[in-house]
Amino acid sequence: MYNPGQGIRLRGSARTDTGKVRENNEDSIHLWAQEDHMILAVVADGMGGAVAGEEASRIVIEAIQTGIIAHNTPLVYETMAQDVLIEHLKEAIREGNENIIDQASDHPELKGMGTTITAAFIRNTHIVIGHVGDSRAYLVDGADGHIEQITADHSFVQALVAAGHISEEEAEDHPMRNVLYRALGQARDVEIDVYYEQMHSEDRLVLCSDGLTLHVEPDEIARIVMDYPEPSEASEKMIALTNKRGGRDNISVIVVKAEEVSEAAFLDDTDTIALNSAGDYDDEDTIVAPNGFGSSESRTSPNTQQRDGESTHVEPPGMFSQTPQSREDDEDTQEPLQKEETLGEGRDLYTNNQ
Numbered sequence: 001m002y003n004p005g006q007g008i009r010l011r012g013s014a015r016t017d018t019g020k021v022r023e024n025n026e027d028s029i030h031l032w033a034q035e036d037h038m039i040l041a042v043v044a045d046g047m048g049g050a051v052a053g054e055e056a057s058r059i060v061i062e063a064i065q066t067g068i069i070a071h072n073t074p075l076v077y078e079t080m081a082q083d084v085l086i087e088h089l090k091e092a093i094r095e096g097n098e099n100i101i102d103q104a105s106d107h108p109e110l111k112g113m114g115t116t117i118t119a120a121f122i123r124n125t126h127i128v129i130g131h132v133g134d135s136r137a138y139l140v141d142g143a144d145g146h147i148e149q150i151t152a153d154h155s156f157v158q159a160l161v162a163a164g165h166i167s168e169e170e171a172e173d174h175p176m177r178n179v180l181y182r183a184l185g186q187a188r189d190v191e192i193d194v195y196y197e198q199m200h201s202e203d204r205l206v207l208c209s210d211g212l213t214l215h216v217e218p219d220e221i222a223r224i225v226m227d228y229p230e231p232s233e234a235s236e237k238m239i240a241l242t243n244k245r246g247g248r249d250n251i252s253v254i255v256v257k258a259e260e261v262s263e264a265a266f267l268d269d270t271d272t273i274a275l276n277s278a279g280d281y282d283d284e285d286t287i288v289a290p291n292g293f294g295s296s297e298s299r300t301s302p303n304t305q306q307r308d309g310e311s312t313h314v315e316p317p318g319m320f321s322q323t324p325q326s327r328e329d330d331e332d333t334q335e336p337l338q339k340e341e342t343l344g345e346g347r348d349l350y351t352n353n354q
Contacts, residue, residue, distance in 0.1 A: 007260055007261060008036075008037060008124050008125055008199075008201065008258050008259065008260060008261070009036035009037060009258075009259050009261050010033065010036065010037055010038070010039050010122060010124075010256055010257070010258055010259075011231050011256070011257045011259060012031055012033060012039055012041065012231055012254065012255065012256040012257070013031075013230075013231035013232040013234070013235040013236075013254070013255050014029050014030075014031035014041070014235070014252075014253075014254045015029075015235045015236065015239050015251075015252070015253055015254075016028070016029045016250065016251065016252040016253075017239050017242075017243065017247075017250070017251045017252075018250055019211060019242070019243060019247035019248065019249055019250050019251050020243050020246060020247030020248070021246070021247060021248045021249070022249065022250055024051075024054060025054070025250045026045065026046035026047070026048075026053030026054050026056075026057060026250055027043070027044065027045050027046065027057060027209050027211070027250040027251070027252040028042075028043075028044045028046065028054075028057035028058050028060075028061045028115075028252075029042065029043050029044070029061075029252045029254060030042040030061050030064065030065060031254055032065070032068075032069055034077075037123060037124040038077060038078070038122065038123050038124075039120075039121075039122045039256055040064075040068055040069070040119070040120070040121050040122075041119070041120045041122070041205070041207050041254045041256060042061055042064055042117070042118070042119040042120075042207075042254075043116075043117075043118050043119075043135045043207045043208060043209055043252050043253075043254060044056075044057035044060050044061055044115045044116060044117050044118075044135070045057065045115060045116040045133065045134075045135050045209040045210060045211070045250070045252070046058075046113070046114070046115045047113065047114045047115060047116075047180075047183065047185075048110065048112050048113030048114060048185075051109070051110070052104075052109070052110045052111075052112065052113035053113060053115070055103065055110055055113060056100050056110075056113040056114055056115040056184070056185055057115040059096055059099045059100050059103060059115075060093065060096030060097070060099075060100065060115055060117050060184055061096075062096070062099075063092050063093070063095045063096030063099055064089075064092045064093065064096060064117075064119055066092070066095075067088065067091060067092030067095055068088060068089065068092050068121070077121075077123070078123075082126065082128060082196070085121060085128055086128045086130070086194055089119060089121060089128065089130045090130055090192050090194070092119075093117055093119065093130050093132065093184070093190075093192055094190065094192070096117070096184060097184040097185065097188070097190045098188060100113065100114065100115065100184055100185040101185060101187075101188060104185065113185055114183040114184055114185030114186060115133070115183065115184050115185060116132060116133025116134055116135040116180075116183055116184070116209070116210075117130070117131065117132050117133060117135070117184055118130075118131045118133070118135040118136065118137050118151060118207050119131075120137060120205060120207060120256075122199070122205065122256060124258075125198050125199045125200065125258060126196075126198060126199075127139075127195075127196065127197040127198065127199060127205060128194065128195070128196055129150060129151065129193075129194065129195040129196075129197070130192050130193070130194060131151045131152075131192065131193045131194075131195065132154060132182055132183060132184055132190060132191075132192055132193065133153075133154055133180055133182065133183045133184070134153040134154060134155050134158075134180060134210050135151075135207070135208065135209045135210060135252075136149060136150075136151050136153070136207070136208055136210070136213060137149075137150040137151045137195070137205065137206070137207050138150065138205070138206040138207075138208075138218060138221060138222075139197055139199070139203060139204070139205055139206075140203060140204040140205075140206065140221070140222045140225050140226070141200075141203060142200065142201060142202025142203045142204065142226075142258075143200075143202065145222050145223065145226045146222070147218045147219060147221060147222035149218065150195050150197055151193065151195060152193065154180055154181055154182035154183070154193075155176075155177065155178070155179060155180050155181065156176050156179045156180075156181055157171045157174045157176055157177045157179070158171070159181065160174075178210075199258040200258065201258055201259065201260035202257070202258065202259065202260075203257075203258050204225045204231075204234070204255055204256065204257050204258075205254075205255075205256040206221055206225065206253065206254070206255055206256075207253070207254040208221075208238075208251075208252060208253045208254070209249070209250060209251065209252040209253075210249065211242065211247075211248070211249030211250045211251040211252065212238060212239075212242055212251050212252070212253050214242075214248060214249055215241070215242045215245040215246060215247070215248070216238060216241055216242055216245075220241070221238065224237050224238055224241070225255060225257075229257070231255040231256065231257050234255045235253050235254070235255045238251075238253050239251055239253065
């Protein structure tokens with residue numbers, strides 16, 4: 001049985017941004033929190049061009065939101081064994097994969113769509129991650145700033161690096177660096193990588209799409225989260241730096257920080273943030289609550305905000321859950337950005353173009 005740690009609270013920030021080149025945002029992100037010590041963080045990077053990529057990432061986020069959050073109360077997850085939790089997470093990802101394939105079959109305009117998925121469920125200091133594609137999860141040591149990439153990219157170039165055929169430096173400029181050999185939407189039988197990690201006080205977990213790592217090196221990610229202790233500041237700085245260096249792809253980043261606190265520091269409240277999808281959103285929350293599990297009742301508060309071309313800051317007053325918006329919902333509010341390359345509507349599923 002899972003045994004939660006004591007005296008740790010989790011604080012998180014989630015941001016997604018269109019970038020400086022793309023006309024629309026194919027990334028979707030999700031940040032759900034309960035009490036002070038439970039977070040579900042998800043980054044999905046859609047592929048397929050225009051509406052197809054947005055739809056694929058939205059579908060898998062929705063499947064995880066439904067499969068993980070809607071079917072169980074927080075109290076169930078408080079005591080759930082870790083192997084059972086990961087099976088729930090994998091099943092939700094599989095459901096998302098099935099839904100993507102079914103939608104593409106029913107709608108010819110969506111043929112070839114797919115998405116990456118990196119989903120982390122954190123309970124106090126224990127992390128389980130489900131992963132497919134080349135979005136990433138990093139763990140930054142709060143003591144010395146050392147950063148470790150938890151997930152492995154499912155790209156042809158990373159496979160070449162792992163086999164010793166090319167170096168990491170050669171991989172950065174390789175012509176096939178954006179080609180994936182595994183993504184959701186490829187086949188009904190999808191293999192999901194699972195990772196287990198543990199956080200310590202002041203550690204940071206960073207989830208991101210490859211739009212961030214295209215411009216920002218891992219050691220820079222570590223330096224930013226160490227220099228800016230507030231997760232909201234760190235995520236904002238990473239988005240800004242990426243755009244300053246060109247912002248060639250959509251950018252998504254989630255920062256979760258573990259903090260050691262005394263019992264007196266907790267407040268009697270329960271805060272949660274949820275889904276951001278296919279647009280320029282920012283949700284950040286400071287999660288503070290009594291150490292222990294409070295009411296399992298869900299309160300809803302539709303508190304999403306959107307702006308064109310920039311991230312916005314939202315602090316919902318309580319548990320917040322919203323169905324992801326489709327591109328049609330916000331088409332009139334999207335501000336076109338100057339494109340510097342041809343994106344193409346018919347991208348190969350396995351090519352995560354930048």
